[in-house]
Amino acid sequence: MDGDLIPLEKPRPERADAARNRRLLLDTARRMVAEDGAANVTMDGLAERAGVGKGTVYRRFRTRAGIFVALLDEGERDFQQRVLSGPPPLGPGGDPVDRLIAYGRGRVCFLLEHHAVARAALDRNQPVPAGGPGLTRPHIRYLLAQAGQGGRHLDALALQLTAALEGPVLLYLATPAEAPEAGEEPAWTRQLQALAEGWEVLVRRVCGSTP
Amino acid sequence: MDGDLIPLEKPRPERADAARNRRLLLDTARRMVAEDGAANVTMDGLAERAGVGKGTVYRRFRTRAGIFVALLDEGERDFQQRVLSGPPPLGPGGDPVDRLIAYGRGRVCFLLEHHAVARAALDRNQPVPAGGPGLTRPHIRYLLAQAGQGGRHLDALALQLTAALEGPVLLYLATPAEAPEAGEEPAWTRQLQALAEGWEVLVRRVCGSTP
DNA sequence: AGCATAAGCGGACTTTACCCCGCTTATATT
DNA sequence: AATATAAGCGGGGTAAAGTCCGCTTATGCT
Numbered sequence: 001m002d003g004d005l006i007p008l009e010k011p012r013p014e015r016a017d018a019a020r021n022r023r024l025l026l027d028t029a030r031r032m033v034a035e036d037g038a039a040n041v042t043m044d045g046l047a048e049r050a051g052v053g054k055g056t057v058y059r060r061f062r063t064r065a066g067i068f069v070a071l072l073d074e075g076e077r078d079f080q081q082r083v084l085s086g087p088p089p090l091g092p093g094g095d096p097v098d099r100l101i102a103y104g105r106g107r108v109c110f111l112l113e114h115h116a117v118a119r120a121a122l123d124r125n126q127p128v129p130a131g132g133p134g135l136t137r138p139h140i141r142y143l144l145a146q147a148g149q150g151g152r153h154l155d156a157l158a159l160q161l162t163a164a165l166e167g168p169v170l171l172y173l174a175t176p177a178e179a180p181e182a183g184e185e186p187a188w189t190r191q192l193q194a195l196a197e198g199w200e201v202l203v204r205r206v207c208g209s210t211p
Numbered sequence: 212m213d214g215d216l217i218p219l220e221k222p223r224p225e226r227a228d229a230a231r232n233r234r235l236l237l238d239t240a241r242r243m244v245a246e247d248g249a250a251n252v253t254m255d256g257l258a259e260r261a262g263v264g265k266g267t268v269y270r271r272f273r274t275r276a277g278i279f280v281a282l283l284d285e286g287e288r289d290f291q292q293r294v295l296s297g298p299p300p301l302g303p304g305g306d307p308v309d310r311l312i313a314y315g316r317g318r319v320c321f322l323l324e325h326h327a328v329a330r331a332a333l334d335r336n337q338p339v340p341a342g343g344p345g346l347t348r349p350h351i352r353y354l355l356a357q358a359g360q361g362g363r364h365l366d367a368l369a370l371q372l373t374a375a376l377e378g379p380v381l382l383y384l385a386t387p388a389e390a391p392e393a394g395e396e397p398a399w400t401r402q403l404q405a406l407a408e409g410w411e412v413l414v415r416r417v418c419g420s421t422p
Numbered sequence: 423a424g425c426a427t428a429a430g431c432g433g434a435c436t437t438t439a440c441c442c443c444g445c446t447t448a449t450a451t452t
Numbered sequence: 453a454a455t456a457t458a459a460g461c462g463g464g465g466t467a468a469a470g471t472c473c474g475c476t477t478a479t480g481c482t
Contacts, residue, residue: 156409163378
């Protein structure tokens with residue numbers, strides 16, 4: 001009797017071939033995105049180009065959106081690391097308001113960098129992919145609480161700030177033309193500045209720190 | 212020579228048969244949404260049920276999402292009317308901050324009421340449907356300016372507040388189970404309260420009016 | 423090592439959004 | 453009223469997402 005009481009004991013670690021195929025698919029997908037843009041990545045095309053069956057693709061990433069969620073997730077991992085255990089102001093230890101501001105800038109920057117993929121990760125039939133806000137919203141909520149803000153409206157406020165942070169990129173911004181010629185300043189630098197500064201204003205006012 | 216200098220002179224008012232078909236399609240679509248839910252409305256099904264060709268549907272509403280945008284638009288018209296020329300606090304004349312708050316509550320209520328349709332109106336390939344934020348964002352921007360807020364960040368702030376208002380419903384909220392048995396309190400009443408109050412807090416703090 | 427079994431895999435199949443292009447019909451002009 | 457012409461219309465065609473199910477293969481047990 002091994003402990004089934006700890007439910008995460010061993011969910012079957014993932015077969016070696018499966019892992020190999022996941023890597024293969026993810027890499028292939030990334031290449032296809034780079035070459036033709038996220039919009040032109042099809043399930044059939046990906047399967048063919050990776051040299052596996054279509055069924056395999058669907059087993060790994062439930063839906064088309066799933067691929068992009070996974071792609072995004074991978075790219076996000078080190079950012080999350082810096083948030084959870086890096087140096088302030090992004091990492092733990094500093095003033096919560098500063099952390100909020102730093103988090104916002106980082107997140108918007110990330111989303112803009114991966115704009116096409118981030119949008120492709122949205123799914124008409126699902127509320128929202130697990131990858132993105134899965135960490136953003138609780139983190140904002142946590143920092144708000146740390147800053148002593150929100151009170152009875154903590155949850156709603158966290159939700160709305162999350163939307164204020166991610167919504168513009170996910171919902172309202174048109175996908176800017178593709179990759180800038182190597183070495184050029186990316187086209188979205190202005191947008192990043194605007195959104196990051198707007199976010200800072202928003203957060204400061206919400207938290208009542210220096211209007 | 213009639214004036215082509217005024218570009219909106221007469222964009223060809225729309226042929227009578229076309230208008231008839233639009234009404235027919237819109238009504239049919241509404242019925243189908245009510246019966247089977249927005250997710251189960253297909254282009255072929257709609258065309259068949261309305262007794263017109265598929266091509267006709269596509270001509271009227273460029274895409275599937277277009278149908279729902281139109282549906283939403285129609286329902287929104289009287290709300291817009293009240294915003295533009297109704298009595299305060301929603302209509303013109305009152306304190307801008309109060310107008311912002313009232314607008315937010317009204318908009319969230321509307322979006323929750325038409326949640327399924329609103330989500331269906333999103334299009335993977337388009338930044339955002341023209342109908343919704345088309346009025347929301349400029350209105351918020353205008354009221355912010357009226358309230359003397361925003362300054363250099365007016366545009367970004369308006370964008371982010373728009374997202375804070377609409378994002379939760381469009382992005383993060385799961386579609387609640389279908390229509391409540393006639394006469395019952397709709398399931399989303401709680402969510403409406405939470406979001407409306409959160410919005411009020413947000414707006415008040417952003418505008419520095421009674422923290 | 424051999425076996426049982428559950429997970430992985432492939433590709434044919436279905437459904438659906440969207441395109442295309444020739445025919446029909448409303449409206450402007452004479 | 454007749455005609456020209458641009459808009460409306462229809463339905464067959466394409467491509468891509470997602471499902472199904474039988475075959476294959478890795479892994480745990482003895």
